[in-house]
Amino acid sequence: MPIPDKVAAANRINEFLRGVVAHGGLRLKYRITVDPPLPDERDWERPEVLVELAGPDSPLLLERGAELLRSLELLALEILRLPANEHEKICFDCMNHRALRLEELRMAASVAAERVRKTGAPYEFAPMSSRERRIVHLALRDHPDLRTESQDEGGRRRVVLYPKDYKAASKLASRTIR
């Protein structure tokens, strides 16, 4: 379901970011695009509102796994009161971070697939947001000899990759190793 009023949503995001820049003293500028043009072959996030940030403080946004960029996006989503299943419709980006991160996750997924095949043991990815976990699940869905699961809750929730016929008993054992 599309966002009912995308222009109103874009205006609220603009108001929010104007405050962040004016009061927060961050040297950032931003561009908000409603229904941004995307290549047809793009097989991941297709946002309805794209927010691109740039400026001297861009590196600050991308530090520690883009913590500040994700924080701004989360606050915007909460202010707009979008239900969780519609969060993908708003996307905050900076210096092409989203596309680079996508590549990184797909690469990590293929390395993990190799490793699980070779060792026969499960592989735990680092904790990730739901959006990033989804990318990993999708990247691994075409491997018929493997399966993925999300485990744990909250900030520790992460993807675990198993050989398809891996036994539950040994799965428990592997989870105790932290």
Next chain:
Amino acid sequence: MSEQSGDLRALVEQIAKGLVDAPDQVSVNQVESEQTTVLELKVGPNDMGKVIGKQGRTARAMRTLLSAAGLRFHKRFTLEILE
């Protein structure tokens, strides 16, 4: 109170008002100490969950924003959410 750090009080107020159902019950009080500025956010009783968020995510996002902005002002900001 320095003019610049006063702006972060306004920022927290603006964001909190955007998050809650009752923006008229939002207030932010700024308490200065030598090394830290404490921003005390008060919201209406039914809006606590809105500013804290699932597993504290919303409050954490505000704190991340404050610490980034604090770098700019060479000051540490802490956010306290009061009942």
